[in-house]
Amino acid sequence: MENIIEIKDLVYVYKSEENEKVTALKKISLSIRQGEFVVVIGHNGSGKSTMAKHINALLLPSGGKVYVSGLDTADEKNVWDIRQTAGMVFQNPDNQIVATVVEEDIAFGPENLGIPPKEIRIRVDEALRSVGMTEHRKKGPHLLSGGQKQRIAIAGIIAMRPKCIILDEPTAMLDPSGRREVMDTIQRLNREEGITIVHITHFMDEAVNADRVIVMENGNIVLEGKPREVFTQVDTLKKLGLDVPQVTELAHQLIKSGLNVPGDILTVDEMVIHLCQLL
Numbered sequence: 542m543e544n545i546i547e548i549k550d551l552v553y554v555y556k557s558e559e560n561e562k563v564t565a566l567k568k569i570s571l572s573i574r575q576g577e578f579v580v581v582i583g584h585n586g587s588g589k590s591t592m593a594k595h596i597n598a599l600l601l602p603s604g605g606k607v608y609v610s611g612l613d614t615a616d617e618k619n620v621w622d623i624r625q626t627a628g629m630v631f632q633n634p635d636n637q638i639v640a641t642v643v644e645e646d647i648a649f650g651p652e653n654l655g656i657p658p659k660e661i662r663i664r665v666d667e668a669l670r671s672v673g674m675t676e677h678r679k680k681g682p683h684l685l686s687g688g689q690k691q692r693i694a695i696a697g698i699i700a701m702r703p704k705c706i707i708l709d710e711p712t713a714m715l716d717p718s719g720r721r722e723v724m725d726t727i728q729r730l731n732r733e734e735g736i737t738i739v740h741i742t743h744f745m746d747e748a749v750n751a752d753r754v755i756v757m758e759n760g761n762i763v764l765e766g767k768p769r770e771v772f773t774q775v776d777t778l779k780k781l782g783l784d785v786p787q788v789t790e791l792a793h794q795l796i797k798s799g800l801n802v803p804g805d806i807l808t809v810d811e812m813v814i815h816l817c818q819l820l
């Protein structure tokens with residue numbers, strides 16, 4: 542499958558409040574395939590959100606290149622097409638909602654693209670169905686829960702028919718129920734509609750079902766692989782100040798205690814199976 546995103550030796554430098562140069566990204570390289578579900582983790586200041594904003598051309602490289610569907614993000618004439626290809630969802634849904642009625646908010650993006658009204662109605666209907674929010678179409682966004690608002694923000698991106706959605710910590714401000722709503726939505730979009738997902742998070746359990754996990758630290762990619770490959774490196778992740786899924790941490794502690802369980806357990810169901818085998 543072809544790559545939809547190509548990041549080559551990406552460097553990003555900005556000036557701090559003290560007017561000092563800060564290198565936020567240090568020659569990172571990364572390829573993401575069409576239809577892939579990639580989760581990027583790292584503590585605050587690791588560079589994960591900075592990298593995400595380069596994919597959508599919200600930030601431009603200080604050095605290196607970023608290509609989205611073969612388009613150079615540094616070329617101004619490509620920005621319009623890039624943002625149609627790669628939509629972005631941010632941490633606070635209230636910052637993305639612009640209308641007083643749900644369906645009007647979802648229609649806002651396609652209207653700006655010059656899509657004919659009849660096609661917009663079709664897209665709004667499809668987007669609402671995709672995120673399971675059809676029954677709320679006539680409501681005011683302010684009446685919705687945090688998880689529902691974030692699903693509306695995602696629907697607004699879906700209505701523009703992107704090939705890729707970048708989500709920059711979309712569950713950070715949500716309660717557990719809202720987090721589940723959002724994660725179920727983006728996993729379904731990836732699985733059923735083939736939309737490429739780049740999900741930035743600090744919740745380790747949200748990375749368990751990804752195709753690939755990227756770990757960032759101090760502007761570098763320090764670990765990369767399938768969830769089982771990354772999360773078995775418990776001690777390395779802890780040195781980086783990161784957690785692992787709770788059940789993986791439990792497996793790690795059980796192994797230290799001398800019990801014969803695999804170190805790559807990622808779900809409670811897997812743990813139950815292996816513990817039952819020990820009885």
